[in-house]
Amino acid sequence: MQLNVETLSLINGGQALVLALMLWFGTHDASSHAINGLRLRAAALLMEAGSDLILAFGTSISPLHVLLIGNTLNLAAQAVTIISLRMLLQRPLRWREALLLGIGAWIGVTYFSTAHPDYLLRVLWGSFFLVCNNALNIAALWGGCRKRETRAQCLLLWTYVLAIALLVWRNAWLWTLPVPPGGISVPSQVNSIYVLLFGIQPLLASIGFLLLYSEILQRDLFDQARIDPLTGVINRLGLLEASEALLAGARRRRESIGVLLIDADHFKSVNDRFGHDDGDRVLLEMVSNIRRMLRAGDLVGRVGGEEFLVLSPSVKESDLLALAERIRAAIERTVFAIAGERYSLTVSIGAAIAHGSEPDMMAARRRADIALYEAKRAGRNCVMISAH
Numbered sequence: 001m002q003l004n005v006e007t008l009s010l011i012n013g014g015q016a017l018v019l020a021l022m023l024w025f026g027t028h029d030a031s032s033h034a035i036n037g038l039r040l041r042a043a044a045l046l047m048e049a050g051s052d053l054i055l056a057f058g059t060s061i062s063p064l065h066v067l068l069i070g071n072t073l074n075l076a077a078q079a080v081t082i083i084s085l086r087m088l089l090q091r092p093l094r095w096r097e098a099l100l101l102g103i104g105a106w107i108g109v110t111y112f113s114t115a116h117p118d119y120l121l122r123v124l125w126g127s128f129f130l131v132c133n134n135a136l137n138i139a140a141l142w143g144g145c146r147k148r149e150t151r152a153q154c155l156l157l158w159t160y161v162l163a164i165a166l167l168v169w170r171n172a173w174l175w176t177l178p179v180p181p182g183g184i185s186v187p188s189q190v191n192s193i194y195v196l197l198f199g200i201q202p203l204l205a206s207i208g209f210l211l212l213y214s215e216i217l218q219r220d221l222f223d224q225a226r227i228d229p230l231t232g233v234i235n236r237l238g239l240l241e242a243s244e245a246l247l248a249g250a251r252r253r254r255e256s257i258g259v260l261l262i263d264a265d266h267f268k269s270v271n272d273r274f275g276h277d278d279g280d281r282v283l284l285e286m287v288s289n290i291r292r293m294l295r296a297g298d299l300v301g302r303v304g305g306e307e308f309l310v311l312s313p314s315v316k317e318s319d320l321l322a323l324a325e326r327i328r329a330a331i332e333r334t335v336f337a338i339a340g341e342r343y344s345l346t347v348s349i350g351a352a353i354a355h356g357s358e359p360d361m362m363a364a365r366r367r368a369d370i371a372l373y374e375a376k377r378a379g380r381n382c383v384m385i386s387a388h
């Protein structure tokens, strides 16, 4: 078997086909943007496979048809890849740019294949648009790679940088040849090396896409372990991690952290009267009231049931009490319309100050708990602060 352009294209086409099937069937259980991005990339690989296989079996079709169908499929694959990558990264999709680049490339490539057949100009024209496609992909990956957030984004970015280098190298070689080949299928060193290297790109890009997908899965799992599914605020684990980080910051700045433990009053009666689903809605409204009152940098999390914890860094006792009072009053003012009935909820709040000198937040949490107990005993719908 000779390693001519047809044979290499057959290998590339087979490889792209296998990669497309792997991306389509081998992944599931992730956020919809990740699955959709991956499946769109699988569709692009199918188009790339089609373009390669047309070139591999081109001898039985007219050369012009091979050119037009092959290039159309390849350009469409590039445009779809731009969208799929951005879908995976949850960046603006840039449909218009991808479409314009694809159409612009197609018009020139078709012109230099039919009206004014010229291999060098056709390659130059197509390469220019492919460089733009790759640059768009690099732009999507740039931020994540620069912040060193993800290795997958860096790997993909370098794949597209190498693709640009390959295009530049190919054109430079073609234009400096005394007798350049008249088409991609004409046996020549530059054509064989280009097709060989161009075929490795889908493999590298697919590995990058799969790594990116795995990072998204890990991030999803990380978030799911820390987010309360009903209210969307952080849960106990999230609170534990956040409070340690806040305390470390308070220690460095020699400041203190305000702790508020907020508990709905007689919440059982809400469930008993209106049912659990409406009880959930009341909890959601309560959380959104708390959130509205917080400053940037303050945190709210769900400790469990109808009990929430607010952490407010760099705060004095008087400011913490004022914040607690604002939260209490906002919730008291809110009138819930449940099943045609109007209902007002109140909360009791226990407040405490955690000093940067304390080893952890446990003691401050306990003080806030005692203050909450006192607020309940004092008749509810009030704020109490621990003496310490």
Ligand SMILES: Nc1nc2c(ncn2[C@@H]2O[C@H](COP(=O)(O)OP(=O)(O)OP(=O)(O)O)[C@@H](O)[C@H]2O)c(=O)[nH]1
Pocket (backbone or CB within 6 Å): 230, 263, 264, 265, 266, 267, 268, 269, 271, 275, 276, 277, 278, 279, 280, 283, 304, 305, 306, 376, 380
């Ligand atoms: N709807 C709903 N109810 C919940 C949820 N988690 C806990 N609860 C309910 O919250 C109620 C808490 O009841 P208690 O601990 O007796 O407290 P309370 O009725 O608020 O009384 P006080 O705290 O003493 O004012 C129980 O009825 C729980 O079923 C939830 O996620 N959704």
